Amino acid sequence: MKIAQVIVDVSTYAVNRPFDYALNEDAPYVEIGSRVKVPFGRRDVIGYVVGLKEETDVDPAKLKPISEVVDYRPALTEELVELAQHLAHRTICYEIDALQAMLPAAMRTSYERLVVATVSLEQLSPALRDIFESSPTQSFDSLTSAQQKLCKDAALVGDVEFRTAMKQQTAIKTERVLHVPSLERLQQIEGELSNRAHKQKQLLAYLMNYPNEVLVEKVVREEADVAGPTIQTFVTAGYVERSEREVYREIDASQMAYDEKLALTTEQQRAFEAVRDAIDASRAETFLLHGITGSGKTEVYLQAIERVLERGEQAVVLVPEIALTPQMTARFKGRFGEQVAVMHSALSQGEKYDEWRKIRRGEVSVVVGARSAIFAPFTNLGLIILDEEHESTYKQEDVPRYHARDVAIWRGNYHHCPVLLGSATPALESFARAQKGVYTLLSMTERPKQSALPEVSVVDMREELRTGNRSMYSHALIQAIRERMERGEQIVLFLNRRGFASFMLCRDCGTTMQCPHCDISLTYHRSVERLKCHYCNYETYVPPKCPHCESESMRFFGTGTQKAEVELKKVIPDISVIRMDVDTTSRKGAHEKLLSAFGRGEAQVLLGTQMIAKGLDFPNITLVGVLAADSSLHLADFRASERTFQLLTQVSGRAGRAHLQGEVIVQTYAPEHYSIQLAKQQQYIPFYNVEMQMRKRFGYPPMFYIVALQLSHASLEKVIHYANQTARFLRQALDDTFIIVGPAPSLISRVNDRYRYQCLIKYKAENNLFDVLHQLMHMYRTKWMKEHLRLSIQMEPQSLM
DNA sequence: AGCACGCCGACT
DNA sequence: GTCGGCGTGCTC
Numbered sequence: 001m002k003i004a005q006v007i008v009d010v011s012t013y014a015v016n017r018p019f020d021y022a023l024n025e026d027a028p029y030v031e032i033g034s035r036v037k038v039p040f041g042r043r044d045v046i047g048y049v050v051g052l053k054e055e056t057d058v059d060p061a062k063l064k065p066i067s068e069v070v071d072y073r074p075a076l077t078e079e080l081v082e083l084a085q086h087l088a089h090r091t092i093c094y095e096i097d098a099l100q101a102m103l104p105a106a107m108r109t110s111y112e113r114l115v116v117a118t119v120s121l122e123q124l125s126p127a128l129r130d131i132f133e134s135s136p137t138q139s140f141d142s143l144t145s146a147q148q149k150l151c152k153d154a155a156l157v158g159d160v161e162f163r164t165a166m167k168q169q170t171a172i173k174t175e176r177v178l179h180v181p182s183l184e185r186l187q188q189i190e191g192e193l194s195n196r197a198h199k200q201k202q203l204l205a206y207l208m209n210y211p212n213e214v215l216v217e218k219v220v221r222e223e224a225d226v227a228g229p230t231i232q233t234f235v236t237a238g239y240v241e242r243s244e245r246e247v248y249r250e251i252d253a254s255q256m257a258y259d260e261k262l263a264l265t266t267e268q269q270r271a272f273e274a275v276r277d278a279i280d281a282s283r284a285e286t287f288l289l290h291g292i293t294g295s296g297k298t299e300v301y302l303q304a305i306e307r308v309l310e311r312g313e314q315a316v317v318l319v320p321e322i323a324l325t326p327q328m329t330a331r332f333k334g335r336f337g338e339q340v341a342v343m344h345s346a347l348s349q350g351e352k353y354d355e356w357r358k359i360r361r362g363e364v365s366v367v368v369g370a371r372s373a374i375f376a377p378f379t380n381l382g383l384i385i386l387d388e389e390h391e392s393t394y395k396q397e398d399v400p401r402y403h404a405r406d407v408a409i410w411r412g413n414y415h416h417c418p419v420l421l422g423s424a425t426p427a428l429e430s431f432a433r434a435q436k437g438v439y440t441l442l443s444m445t446e447r448p449k450q451s452a453l454p455e456v457s458v459v460d461m462r463e464e465l466r467t468g469n470r471s472m473y474s475h476a477l478i479q480a481i482r483e484r485m486e487r488g489e490q491i492v493l494f495l496n497r498r499g500f501a502s503f504m505l506c507r508d509c510g511t512t513m514q515c516p517h518c519d520i521s522l523t524y525h526r527s528v529e530r531l532k533c534h535y536c537n538y539e540t541y542v543p544p545k546c547p548h549c550e551s552e553s554m555r556f557f558g559t560g561t562q563k564a565e566v567e568l569k570k571v572i573p574d575i576s577v578i579r580m581d582v583d584t585t586s587r588k589g590a591h592e593k594l595l596s597a598f599g600r601g602e603a604q605v606l607l608g609t610q611m612i613a614k615g616l617d618f619p620n621i622t623l624v625g626v627l628a629a630d631s632s633l634h635l636a637d638f639r640a641s642e643r644t645f646q647l648l649t650q651v652s653g654r655a656g657r658a659h660l661q662g663e664v665i666v667q668t669y670a671p672e673h674y675s676i677q678l679a680k681q682q683q684y685i686p687f688y689n690v691e692m693q694m695r696k697r698f699g700y701p702p703m704f705y706i707v708a709l710q711l712s713h714a715s716l717e718k719v720i721h722y723a724n725q726t727a728r729f730l731r732q733a734l735d736d737t738f739i740i741v742g743p744a745p746s747l748i749s750r751v752n753d754r755y756r757y758q759c760l761i762k763y764k765a766e767n768n769l770f771d772v773l774h775q776l777m778h779m780y781r782t783k784w785m786k787e788h789l790r791l792s793i794q795m796e797p798q799s800l801m
Numbered sequence: 802a803g804c805a806c807g808c809c810g811a812c813t
Numbered sequence: 814g815t816c817g818g819c820g821t822g823c824t825c
Contacts, residue, residue, distance in 0.1 A: 006825080010802050019825040041804060041824045058825050805823090812816075 004030055004066060005051035007095050008040050009109065013781035016094045019047070020056040022065040030066070033074035033081050037067040037166065044164040046070065046109045048099050050081050073360065075103060077377050079414055086410060092773050092793045093400040101400050102375040106170035106353035113140035114163045115151045128154055170349045172246055172357075176217040178231070179241035183211040189239050199230045207240070217242070248354040251347065259334030261306075262299050262448075267291075271442040275304045278418035279311065279382055286409055288389075288434040289422040291444030292453070292682060293653025297422045298328075300444075301385050302335050304420065305366060309339065313382025313417070314365045318404055320391040321345055321370040326592055332368045343369030343376075346589065371396060374404045374411070381415040384408045389421035389430060390646055392798040401794055405430075424653065424684070425646040428695065431688055432702040454624070454662030456652055456680045460671045461628075472567050477625045477665045481572065485604055489622040489660065493568075493607040494651050495561055496631050496644075504531065504542070508551035513543070519750040524556050536752040564627060565607055580608030610647070612654075622660045624651055629668040629676055637799045638700040641675040645687050648679035699739065701796065704762040707773070708797040710746065712754040712790045722789050723757035726776065730761060733772040738763045747800065754790070758800070 005018035021038055023030055030036065034049045044067060056063065076084075076099065084098035091098075100108065117136040121129055131138060131147050140148060140162070154160040180186070186208055193200050206224035207215075217231060235242045264272055271289055278285045291297045305315045319328055321344060333340050341355040341364040358364045360377045367376040371394055374384075386394065386408055394404040405421065412419040421430055421439070434441040447453070459474040469475060484491050503521035504513040513522045515533035522531035522540070532539050546554050556563075561581040569575060578598050585591045591611070598606045599618050606612060632644045652664045668676055678687040696703045709726060713719035723743030730740050741760035749756055763769065773793055780791045 003825095008824085010824090012802055014822090015802080015824070021825060038825085041802095043803070043824095045802095056825080062825055064825060803824095806821085808818105808820090810816105810818085813814090 001054065003053045003056045003063075004036065004049045005053065006036060006038055006047035006066070007050050007099060008038065008047040009045045009096055009100075010040070011094050011096050013094070013778070016088075016096070018050055020058045020063060021047075022063050023052075024065050028069045029072075030069055031074045032078045033076035035070035035075045037070060039064050039067060042162070043111075043113070044166070045111070046166060048076065048081070048096075049074075050085070050095075075107065075360075077379055079379070079411070080375060080377060083375075083407070083410060083414075087400050087402055087407070089770060089774075090406075091399075091401045091795055092770075092777055098400045098402075101372070101396075101402070102377075104349070104352045104356045106168065106349040106356075108169050109166045110169060112165040112167070114138065114165050115140050115143070115155075116161045116163055117159065118161050119159050124154075124159060125150075128159070170353055173249055173350060173354070174244040175247050177243055177245045178215050178217050178220060178235075179243065180207050180210050180213050180215060181240065183208070186211060199226050200233065202226060203230055203234065204239075214245075248358065249348070249351045251342065251351055251355070257330070257334050259302075259331050261303070261335070262296075264299065264303065265296070265446065265448045267444045267446055268296055268300050268448065271444060272300050272303050274440065274442055275300070275383070275418055275420055276307050279304065279307050279313075282416040283418060284413045284416050286412065286419045286433075286439045287421065287442055288426055288430050288439045289420060289442045289444070290426055290431070290434075290684070291422065291424060291442075292447070292684075293424045293649065294447040294453075295424075295444040296448045297387070297444070298331060299448075301387070301420070301422070302331070304383055304385075305336070308382035309336070309365055311382055313380050314378040315367075315383045315385065316373060316376050316378065316381065316408075317366065317368045317385045317387065318373060318394070318408070319368060319370065319387045320393050326596075329368055332366065336366050339364050340366045340368060341376075343367060343373040345370060346591075371404045374407045381411060382417050383420065384412055384417065385420045385422065387422050389423045390425055390427035390642075392643075395796070395798050397798075403796065425649045426684075428642060428688065428691060429702040432692070452661060453682060454652055454664045456664040456666060456682075458629075458671045458676060458680055459665060459667045461667050461669050471571070472564055472627055472667075473571060474665070474667050477667065478571055480623055480663060480665055481568075481575070481605070481625070484623045485572075485575065487622075490598070490601070490603075490618065490620045491605045491623045491625065492612060492621055492651075492654055493564065493605055493625045493627060494612060495564055495607070495609055495627045496629055496647060504554055504556055506546035506549065506551055507553040507555055509546060509549040511546055511548040513547075513554075517750070517753045519748050524560075535748065561607055561609060568605070568607070575605060576603040577605045577607050578603040580606065580612055585611065619660065621654055622662050624654050624662070624664045626651055626664070626666045626668075629666045630670040630673065633670060633673060633675065638695070638698065639799060641673075641691055641694070644673075645675040645679045645691075648676065649682060649684070652679070652682065699762050704739070704764060705766070706796065707761040707763075707769070708794045708800060709759040709761070709776075710756060710792045710794065711743075711758065712751070712756045713788060714754055716755045718787065718789065719755045719757050722784060722787075722791075723759060726791070727759050729776060729779070730759065730772065733775070734761070734763075734769065735767065737765060737767070738769070760800075 002023035004021045004023050006021050007018055008015055030049055032049055032052060036047050036049055037044055038047045080102050084095055084102065087098040088095040115138050117124060117132045121132060124132060127150055131143065151160050155162060186204065190204055193204065203224050203226045206220065221228065221231065234240045275287055289297055289300065301317065308315045329342050341358050343352060343355055359367055367373050386405055389405060396402050408419045430439065433439045459476050461474065464474045481491055504524060513531055515522055515536065515538050517538055518533055518535045520533065520535060522533055525532055529542060530539050531542060543554060545552055561579050565577050565579050568577065578594050580594050584594065597603065601620065626648065629648055632647065633640050648666060666676065666680065670676060674690050675687065695701065711719055711723050711726065727740055727743050739762040741762065743757045743759045746756035746758045784791065
């Protein structure tokens, strides 16, 4: 007998293992990776086939057959099923969560419990008759609890039945097409038509142009200028055949300009050859391409991909979400045309689903996408690229908490293909691995377009204060902005706002407006004139007086982009500014619209936050101003310096990318800090050396691996109790090569009325760590959870907030 | 997760 | 005596 091992779509500890199901002789084709509908308990659920076998230990009386196969082509490949198992183990999550993370959201199933009357309306009791009046099928959950009870009782007698309806979130899009008959038949029809049927004649005349062809009904309606009923008449009369045809949603109809292959510089050539050799040798080697901004990493990617395609293999290119601008995708589509699929958050569920299907069917060979594109169901991968590999967006913040870089390397090993990590400012972890020879380091230190690196100057804002300038703009920056305006060049102003939201403070008594549910200040949103909590979404009005001392000197502190714009216009009233922040880019496509408007020269200044740090490459930008470079330095986070360095280096790279000389002005209150000084000189390696010393001294990655355990509970005593118990358990289960830090209150010690504590594990060799963590999770799932404790385990957290 | 089973207190 | 509270345990 054939047996399928199935992981069911129930995200719980108790069912986090395969269940066996019988595959009858007449069962449709089932493979590893197939989605199947199976009876589970008294209901039906979707499951994923993760194994096939001939025998089972399950009691034959219990063994049930699968109900049906959901997709003809298995949703997942065998490789991805294996990867899900690996991810579940390494990120401490359920296998079902890992499996689902690999599929587009459109394929998630929603369940609806249905009650179906199985006897005629007259045979039902009067109360039941009311329920089923409109239809013999009713949604169970929309009934009142009294009605639900009635149905349960009726089910015992057999008058009604329970069923589960399953629906995929987004359907495959189809369009109606018409099959035009032969010319002879059309002429025959012409004779049959009444003289008065003008519209029908008009339609026939149109169809005469396309004998034996298949036409899209909508197009026919428009071009022949006939209405739906006319076509319906033709269909009913049997003049034309009508059917539905699957179509892909059109993503970007605009014409992609052909992107010409560039000649490589010596440095680029050397990097390219190293990667090409690994591609040709089918070698799972990880390269770290360290190339300064503007050194032409993309061209190396493109030519390596070209090589992969020549070999009949496929490539995945990951790009940080924010950098997935049309500029970037245009380059890939321009070079490889129809072979490219694009995946990012600006696409609708349906569009992502369509792109995914193109990949699954092998209709494309290159995917350019954000984090989740790492799960592209290719079967013959030849290369995986992570551009800007240091970006924290490659780490998924919720379950399954995977890092795309780790997944890439796993897939590279599976497919025997190289992985190429590219960055101007590699993550410390990556560079350290390259130093140790785990990754192969490739360096590019020149800009091919001969454009010089921009001149960077650092302005000490403390000095400005001393000379009486209290504004956000230094004299030097204002002066430089004026110069560019005269020359008709463009300016980018970057506001480093991490950890620097605007909050309200009473100048008399020092009271700040805090969230009543979280241990954090409320943020002022000018657009809606309200205060909001960024952790729990609590919202309130702006108080007219200080709630503590009733003074009227409540003021906003901190610097938002709106304030920056207002202040700039105070100094230079005739300046035109495009502002990019969460407020102006929340609508779909707004991001791209603003960028292209700036590209067309519709404004002199582009002012924004993180989101403008990359992806824009306009030749006319000759000045970049950083308004508060150090604000990200003050975060209590071991990556603060690294983030600041990366940000400043990226931003500086925006200036003068073509023939014009660029200038960067960095305003800061901490001009002597090494991450600012070294970013100024674009000195990655010295920065790496200093920062590594720091990490070593404080025992942070990459000197140690870390795991963060976060506990929360509505009661402070409870959370402390369990945090202590957790730490005790870890200390006893792990040997002394592990350092257990804490427990201690989290940096934000209360969120949503729950107190938060955390424990850190630092280690160099994992030994039995994963067993111990799974044990802890078991304890939590079976005992602690009942006490309403919440515990999350984060492998290699990006920050310790 | 959902759902049934089962064992004790409040009603017809 | 039955209804229904939610503790416990199972789902191939």
